Amino acid sequence: MSQPDTKFGEYGGQYVPEALMPAIEELTDAYRRYVLNNEAGFMDEFSERIEDFGGRPTPLQRAEQLSSRYGVDVYLKREDLLHGGAHKLNNALGQVLLAKYMGKERIIAETGAGQHGTATAMAAAHLDMPCEIYMGRRDINRQRPNVFRMRLNGAEVNPVDIGRGTLKEAISETMRDWATTVETTHYVIGSVVGPAPFPAMVRDFHAVISEEIRSQTAAKLGCLPGSVVACAGGGSNTMGAFAEFLGEDDVDLYAVEAGGSSLTVDEEAGVAPHSASLSTGEEGVLHGARTKLLQDRHGQIMESHSVSSGLDYSGVGPQLSHLVDEERVTPVDVGDDDALEAFHRLSQDEGIIPALETAHAFGFLETTLGPDGDGSVEFEEPVVVNVSGRGDKDLEAAIEETEARELENAPDMEVFE
Template sequence: MSENYFKTYPSKEGFYKEYGGAFLPPNLEAEMQRINDAYFAISKSHNFISELRSIRKHYQGRPTPVYYCNRLSEKYGGRIYLKREDLNHSGAHKLNHCMGEALLAKYMGKKKLIAETGAGQHGVALATAAAYFGLECEIHMGEVDIAKEHPNVVRMKILGAEVVPVSHGLKTLKEAVDSAFEAYLKDPENSIYCIGSVVGPHPFPMMVRDFQRVVGIEAREQFQEMTGELPDSVVACVGGGSNAMGMFTAFLNDDECHLYGIEPGGRSMSIGEHAATMTQGKPGIIHGFKCYLLQDEKGEPSPVYSVASGLDYPGVGPEHSMLHDLKKVTYDVINDQETIDAFFELSRLEGIIPALESAHAVAYAIKLAQREPQTSILVNLSGRGDKDVDFVLDNYGKDYGL
């Protein structure tokens, strides 16, 4: 990739080659331009950078460590390492961009943060950021996900956020995004929509990527310090793709590192039974941007499903779409059963309970280790599984002796 990659992508108009952009109603175009202008002006200032670095160190607990999975590696082969984003304050990588977005909102004089959430980790992170900065917070969440992720719903409410149930459509992540956008349209002057991934209209995919780059920067340096070399493979789960983009950006120029983005294969590869956008999608427009998109025969976003609420989105980040076409990243799938198996394997062999989203990446790392037993594998463990334990117990507990 170009040495000036981050200056080249996105373009001034927000495109990653043919993907991205901002396909918006006229009343939002000016507001998006204000956010874009503010981001470039404020985020490069000494005061903003200094405050964000202080937050990451003294509040978030960064840097998060890289950990070698000794027993998991002994059982399956290979050398499996985890970037422990589950140890980031609030339990996932999401706080990396939420604190950045909230800090930007503060500098812009905004009073309210609005967002969607699927698994609830973005919602918890944004509620955390809102509490830290003294801002109002409104989180839109599908009723299906509210039932699955009850612990995170309670956490958001304790942190002072208003949780808005979304009851139309499939009642999951796509509908939550629709609902949050509608709420934002009512008062864009005093509120800001804090998108939960590297998706949405420009400048959000760029902003979220930039705030998440800290993950890859830390992991690359830590892995080299631990082993004296770079990993053979880097693995991360992909729904919208923020944790993966944060990790991959540090390795794009390293041809010896194979990058794997893991999507949810769900129950089967039939329509509505998975959310494997890169595998079965084609270019389309959703939520104000162009990306690979799972579509029905009319070109509308098709129904999606995943055992992991944070991955059941029919689109994907525009930068991921570009990297797919450039063959810089290999995108593959892991199904529900493989995910649940990995959830329990990591828990029982290493004492680390992963988020179901992250368990997709762990499952793929296990496959890689079995296939290439001499390889080193760095996994972005993007979140912890506290939020998932009730759901896993109710639906899979008997199969695993619980």
């Protein structure tokens, strides 16, 4: 019988209040039985639902313009075409279904960009479970379309006002709810973070991304990908795109973090103007796991920053931290400006408006291979970029941030009267 991963080297573990530990033991048991060992046909039901409701498999598409711009074969894994417009549904549907198998009566979740909240609200509506979402006040203002979508699907959205009002605070507040309601409620954590078994379980629900990439490159090109590129905040689409290739040493794996406005840190103010915990973070304990964190020298967690709410987090999944230490995954970072420029390029050249999170992955191609690229990376081909989500939710933020920067490749955003 397969057993759950609880630690990744020194990372991971279960650093949570005692009140939650019995629920985490119960969840570990359910994960082992239903997910890892397909008890009661759980994984069969999951696969059927993620196909019929979610629209899997998602295509692997050759990016004609990017391939000729960069002189390498670039393929796009179109997770933006999954129901809801992002990869997030894989995990949300998996966990809500698991909660049902466990006999839980209520679903709670945190959300940053609102993509996980939206996916959870859809999955909960689909499986007829009441659902509450915690979202930082600042993110609510940045991602209003997603707030409406959650409410349309019947979820209650609870604003979180403490701190800076982003993902970190939303996770803390959801954990507080869970500590109160743990007997009846399942917490659908939205990334490969948190106490074990969440990092492994969330990875497993998203592993379908890399399983499909493997069979699609085999069918189309008769080979494995040479490189896989994915953006990384908490790291759920990253681990989903990498999982199947971890044992394939010929496949290079790049995790693109948000470089924000700068990689320097204002320790006095407790602010890191970026979210690059893999590249610059130090080992510590946050939200239930030991992992790489943005923290000050005392161990207080610093506020992160990114133009994209979904990458704006001070921690990262523990397995990614371990894979970076093992030099299996290469962490790189792309700043706000380059991400926005890439957002426009993909929209204009390929006809795909990406999420601002996803745009970071494309920014990495431009900053290395583009006309002004630094040539610092030699990509093994074919290069597969995970298009983790579509950008509809970001239009307001993207227009505002674009106007503030006068980007060269941005279209005229003046509104017709």
